Amino acid sequence: MADRETLTGSLRNHSTVAPVQGGISAPAGFRTGAVHCGIKADPLALDLAVLAADAPASAAALFTTNLARAAPVTVSQQHLGQTAGIARAVVVNSGCANACTGELGLQHARLMAQETATALGCVPEQVLVASTGVIGVVLPIDRVTQGIRTATGSMTGTGGGDAARAIMTTDPFPKEHAVSVQTPGGTFSVGGMSKGSGMIEPKMATMLGFLTTDARVAPGLLRRALQESARDTFNAITVDGECSTNDSLFALASGASGVVIDEVSYPALLQGLLAVSHELALGIVRGGEGATKLIAVRVTDAASVDQARQVARTIANSPLVKTAVHGADPNWGRIVAASGRSGVAFDPARMTVRIGGILTFEHGLPNDDDAVQVVEHMKGHEVRIDVSLGSGGEASATIWTCDLSAEYVRINGEYRT
Amino acid sequence: MADRETLTGSLRNHSTVAPVQGGISAPAGFRTGAVHCGIKADPLALDLAVLAADAPASAAALFTTNLARAAPVTVSQQHLGQTAGIARAVVVNSGCANACTGELGLQHARLMAQETATALGCVPEQVLVASTGVIGVVLPIDRVTQGIRTATGSMTGTGGGDAARAIMTTDPFPKEHAVSVQTPGGTFSVGGMSKGSGMIEPKMATMLGFLTTDARVAPGLLRRALQESARDTFNAITVDGECSTNDSLFALASGASGVVIDEVSYPALLQGLLAVSHELALGIVRGGEGATKLIAVRVTDAASVDQARQVARTIANSPLVKTAVHGADPNWGRIVAASGRSGVAFDPARMTVRIGGILTFEHGLPNDDDAVQVVEHMKGHEVRIDVSLGSGGEASATIWTCDLSAEYVRINGEYRT
Numbered sequence: 001m002a003d004r005e006t007l008t009g010s011l012r013n014h015s016t017v018a019p020v021q022g023g024i025s026a027p028a029g030f031r032t033g034a035v036h037c038g039i040k041a042d043p044l045a046l047d048l049a050v051l052a053a054d055a056p057a058s059a060a061a062l063f064t065t066n067l068a069r070a071a072p073v074t075v076s077q078q079h080l081g082q083t084a085g086i087a088r089a090v091v092v093n094s095g096c097a098n099a100c101t102g103e104l105g106l107q108h109a110r111l112m113a114q115e116t117a118t119a120l121g122c123v124p125e126q127v128l129v130a131s132t133g134v135i136g137v138v139l140p141i142d143r144v145t146q147g148i149r150t151a152t153g154s155m156t157g158t159g160g161g162d163a164a165r166a167i168m169t170t171d172p173f174p175k176e177h178a179v180s181v182q183t184p185g186g187t188f189s190v191g192g193m194s195k196g197s198g199m200i201e202p203k204m205a206t207m208l209g210f211l212t213t214d215a216r217v218a219p220g221l222l223r224r225a226l227q228e229s230a231r232d233t234f235n236a237i238t239v240d241g242e243c244s245t246n247d248s249l250f251a252l253a254s255g256a257s258g259v260v261i262d263e264v265s266y267p268a269l270l271q272g273l274l275a276v277s278h279e280l281a282l283g284i285v286r287g288g289e290g291a292t293k294l295i296a297v298r299v300t301d302a303a304s305v306d307q308a309r310q311v312a313r314t315i316a317n318s319p320l321v322k323t324a325v326h327g328a329d330p331n332w333g334r335i336v337a338a339s340g341r342s343g344v345a346f347d348p349a350r351m352t353v354r355i356g357g358i359l360t361f362e363h364g365l366p367n368d369d370d371a372v373q374v375v376e377h378m379k380g381h382e383v384r385i386d387v388s389l390g391s392g393g394e395a396s397a398t399i400w401t402c403d404l405s406a407e408y409v410r411i412n413g414e415y416r417t
Numbered sequence: 418m419a420d421r422e423t424l425t426g427s428l429r430n431h432s433t434v435a436p437v438q439g440g441i442s443a444p445a446g447f448r449t450g451a452v453h454c455g456i457k458a459d460p461l462a463l464d465l466a467v468l469a470a471d472a473p474a475s476a477a478a479l480f481t482t483n484l485a486r487a488a489p490v491t492v493s494q495q496h497l498g499q500t501a502g503i504a505r506a507v508v509v510n511s512g513c514a515n516a517c518t519g520e521l522g523l524q525h526a527r528l529m530a531q532e533t534a535t536a537l538g539c540v541p542e543q544v545l546v547a548s549t550g551v552i553g554v555v556l557p558i559d560r561v562t563q564g565i566r567t568a569t570g571s572m573t574g575t576g577g578g579d580a581a582r583a584i585m586t587t588d589p590f591p592k593e594h595a596v597s598v599q600t601p602g603g604t605f606s607v608g609g610m611s612k613g614s615g616m617i618e619p620k621m622a623t624m625l626g627f628l629t630t631d632a633r634v635a636p637g638l639l640r641r642a643l644q645e646s647a648r649d650t651f652n653a654i655t656v657d658g659e660c661s662t663n664d665s666l667f668a669l670a671s672g673a674s675g676v677v678i679d680e681v682s683y684p685a686l687l688q689g690l691l692a693v694s695h696e697l698a699l700g701i702v703r704g705g706e707g708a709t710k711l712i713a714v715r716v717t718d719a720a721s722v723d724q725a726r727q728v729a730r731t732i733a734n735s736p737l738v739k740t741a742v743h744g745a746d747p748n749w750g751r752i753v754a755a756s757g758r759s760g761v762a763f764d765p766a767r768m769t770v771r772i773g774g775i776l777t778f779e780h781g782l783p784n785d786d787d788a789v790q791v792v793e794h795m796k797g798h799e800v801r802i803d804v805s806l807g808s809g810g811e812a813s814a815t816i817w818t819c820d821l822s823a824e825y826v827r828i829n830g831e832y833r834t
Contacts, residue, residue: 068757068765100753100765102782135750136783240736245754319657319736319821320829327830333552336517337662340485348485348517365519366553404736406823412737413744 016182016268017275023160023176026191027214029054029254031155034162037147039095039133039140046166048147051210052089052120052155057252059087060223061128062230064247070099072129073248075109079125085219088122090210090250091115092130093144094167094195099245100136108139115145119152130248132195132208133169164193167208170411171195175283181215181272183265188215188257190272196239196284209234209249209280215269216255221262225270226251233277236309237400238316239288240408285400290408295325295401297385303393307344312399314342315385322404328378330371332360339387350390357384433599433685434692440577440593443608444631446471446671448572451579454564456512456550456557463583465564468627469506469537469572474669476504477640478545479647481664487516489546490665492526496542502636505539507627507667508532509547510561511584511612516662517553525556532562536569547665549612549625550586581610584625587828588612592700598632598689600682605632605674607689613656613701626651626666626697632686633672638679642687643668650694653726654817655733656705657825702817707825712742712818714802720810724761729816731759732802739821745795747788749777756804767807774801 020026034049036042061080063073080087091112098105113127120127131139164174178191194209211226226249234249251273253261261269286294297316302308315321318338324331332353340348353361356377358370377383383403437443451466453459478497480490497504508529515522530544537544548556581591595608611626628643643666651666668690670678678686703711714733719725732738735755741748749770757765770778773794775787794800800820 066754066757067763068753097750100750100778100781100783102780135748135754136778136785245750245757319825323826323829326826329830331552333514333517333662336485337483337552340483340662346484361517361553363519364517366517368553404826406826408736409740409743409821409823409826412740413746 017179017271020178020180020189022158022178022191023164024051024191024193024210024212025158025160026178027189027212027254027256029214029256030212030252031157032159032163033151033155034159034166035147035151038143039093046162047095048093048144048151049163049166050089050091050116050148050151050155051163051212051252052152053252053254055254056086056088056126057254058217058219058222059085059128060219060226060251062226062249064245066245066247068100068245070097070131070246071101071105071109072098072131073246074106075113076128076130076248079113079128082125085223086126087128087252088120088126089116090128090130090252091148092167092208094169095133096131096137096139097133097135097246098131098139101138104138108141111141112144112148115148116152119149128250130208130246130250132167132246135245160191160193167193167195169195170289172287175280175287177276177279179272179275181268183259183268185265186257186259188213188259190276192276192280194280194284196287207247211251211273211276213253213269213272214255214257215253215259215261217253217261217269221266222251222253225266225273228270229273229277233274233281236398237281237285238313239285239291239402282400285402288402289411290405291402292405293325293381293383293403295383295385295403296398297401298396298398299387299389300396301388301390301393302395303391305395305397308395308397309399311339311342311344311387311389312397314338315387316399316401319404322401325378325383326403326405328375330355330360330374330378332366335385335387336361346389346391352388352390354386355384357386434596434688437595437597437606439575439595439608440581441468441608441610441627441629442575442577443595444606444629444671444673446631446673447629447669448574449576449580450568450572451576451583452564452568455560456510463579464512465510465561465568466580466583467506467508467533467565467568467572468580468629468669470669470671472671473503473505473543474671475634475636475639476502476545477636477643477668479643479666481662483662483664485517485662487514487548487663488518488522488526489515489548490663491523492530493545493547493665496530496545499542502640503543504545504669505537505543506533507545507547507669508565509584509625510556511586512550513548513554513556514550514552514663515548515556518555521555525558528558529561529565532565533569536566545667547625547663547667549584549663552662577608577610584610584612586612587706589704592697592704594693594696596689596692598685600676600685602682603674603676605630605676607693609693609697611697611701613704624664628668628690628693630668630670630686630689631672631674632670632676632678634670634678634686638683639668639670642683642690645687646690646694650691650698653815654698654702655730656702656708656819699817702819705819706828707822708819709822710742710798710800710820712800712802712820713815714818715813715815716804716806717813718805718807718810719812720808722812722814725812725814726816728756728759728761728804728806729814731755732804733816733818736821739818742795742800743820743822745792747772747777747791747795749783752802752804753778763806763808769805769807771803772801774803
């Protein structure tokens with residue numbers, strides 16, 4: 001599929017990076033356990049996972065910029081600060097966000113860390129915590145701590161798939177990916193899993209993302225690579241323009257491969273993180289609530305990357321663009337209108353709009369000659385929108401989003417009731 | 418209905434302002450004509466209207482801030498500049514936005530003014546032009562000019578209702594309102610009509626709004642009153658966060674009542690404009706595409722009005738809040754989350770959230786005790802959301818919006834195809 005290649009293939013052209021199986025379990029030095037502890041009603045639904053490193057690992061994380069942060073976000077950030085970026089484990093539950101739960105919520109998040117630490121034989125500060133689900137509901141903490149005991153008692157080096165399922169809420173499918181990275185200094189792996197669905201416009205990270213690597217890397221360098229890779233992956237997607245209380249992206253590096261990442265080999269780590277993050281981020285968009293199509297909005301010829309991103313984001317969050325794509329309506333006028341209200345200065349007479357690579361707007365005028373082909377493209381599962389601002393600049397940016405369907409409304413109108 | 422009073426009644430407490438019939442025809446000195454000229458397929462659907470003053474009138478207008486402005490916006494702004502705020506008429510069509518139509522579109526907008534001017538015996542610069550409908554389609558200009566001849570040949574002083582229907586696109590009902598204003602210097606009237614539906618988050622005016630008054634007021638003062646009244650009415654509503662290429666708000670003052678508006682009597686004019694604009698703006702929200710509920714989002718105890726407005730706007734545009742209201746789900750967590758990502762600094766632990774006046778969130782904790790009553794309130798057609806930021810400031814702002822329904826998706830996924 002040529003489209004697919006163009007949309008998602010840009011990071012695959014590096015011969016040193018190759019996809020492998022295993023998700024977060026692919027890198028050496030990690031074990032996972034996942035159980036149904038009883039937060040979700042369905043007794044077959046996994047709702048708690050523990051990701052543990054065999055030994056203290058370098059750790060980095062990015063958290064939501066929402067002022068209303070959930071208790072696990074607060075606790076994880078404190079712990080990372082206290083250990084200066086060393087962690088043994090992340091414990092995560094789905095079905096309850098532990099957000100807007102006050103002092104009790106903080107106690108519960110700390111109890112989750114404590115219980116995990118006891119099982120692993122480390123200090124609680126070496127455990128990071130994440131939660132996802134409904135806001136404002138108190139965790140059934142006894143079930144959660146019992147679940148942690150069960151999960152930590154049955155950990156394996158191949159359980160990434162179960163862990164990826166245990167963090168799902170309204171996600172239609174689990175999202176995991178892994179790659180091996182060949183470098184002159186040896187081969188290491190990067191694995192990851194994520195969950196998304198609704199409330200997705202990460203300003204710092206996606207709702208929940210977890211990355212592992214067996215490269216040996218200091219916490220500071222890991223953090224830099226995480227920030228840099230998130231910019232064009234987890235921070236370049238949007239489902240509905242919402243930024244949640246729980247958004248968190250974690251990276252753990254076990255060092256078990258023996259491959260040392262320093263300033264020279266840093267690009268290899270970045271490449272590995274980008275490859276995995278790219279797949280996971282696009283998986284979040286593909287699995288967006290009610291989504292039927294992946295939309296790649298690319299803005300070029302902008303005066304700066306920030307401006308390109310701002311226009312792309314405005315188009316990607318436009319409900320009129322998203323509904324038009326849903327209906328395979330080649331309504332480039334809505335793309336022009338969204339660009340024009342983005343707050344970025346440009347001359348509409350110099351802009352061009354392409355859908356599926358086909359010119360639809362140029363010199364301030366429509367080109368509807370190829371409307372039939374545009375509709376054909378839009379009926380597919382991946383839709384490309386390319387906007388050149390013609391501003392004389394050469395900066396560009398891509399934002400990925402999904403269409404807006406009646407199903408999104410149904411899911412979110414009925415979420416709690 | 419107590420709710421209704423609280424939502425919309427704040428401007429009615431002035432004993433000098435009383436609703437009257439007639440819409441834009443209520444003020445003396447204006448005539449209107451409306452016809453089906455053939456832009457809309459339905460031969461019974463009006464699609465062209467002319468609003469004419471009997472003599473040159475003071476005129477003011479606010480236009481879209483979208484960079485991609487439609488031809489009629491450009492022409493109207495030029496004409497207002499050339500006459501320094503004097504106009505005889507506004508000609509408006511629905512069914513075609515005359516946007517993204519290049520030089521030909523400008524020619525067509527000027528032809529509309531020319532044809533109207535010829536019929537009325539004035540210069541073209543005294544005619545303002547407005548269009549609404551699909552972007553990127555060229556006007557069937559022969560039908561339009563023929564329609565202008567027919568409309569101007571059959572103008573009446575009581576045709577406001579037909580004019581309000583002639584400017585509709587996907588609007589489910591016409592929006593018109595009028596008031597009489599008693600002042601020490603005499604009584605004058607203010608009338609108006611508007612259309613909205615989709616692509617509504619006016620940054621300067623609603624999609625199309627027309628106000629008439631028979632007060633005697635200089636163009637500069639009329640413009641000031643228009644700007645001031647729009648701020649808390651047409652500029653305080655949002656349907657979907659979109660700002661269109663054609664947004665325009667016009668005001669014409671005939672002076673036929675003989676009541677002179679100066680600095681002393683200015684508040685009376687403002688009051689009249691506010692009363693009419695308030696009803697018209699809320700009508701746009703009530704008639705928003707797919708809307709089933711009017712939502713009033715009031716933010717109080719903010720450090721500044723701008724900050725209050727920014728938080729209110731973020732909540733009002735949140736698809737998760739809008740879908741929750743649609744489903745009568747008292748999901749205050751989404752209100753907290755939207756506030757937290759608004760970009761305004763405040764302490765979530767000090768904020769309170771009320772839905773229908775009922776406390777749902779305080780001290781960082783939920784109050785679900787009264788959830789049943791909240792659901793009852795949310796099942797109604799008007800939903801109130803009150804957020805106190807508890808920031809120590811005393812500024813407040815209200816933004817009106819509607820719920821997000823599957824019908825919005827249907828309308829906008831099928832609009833052109």
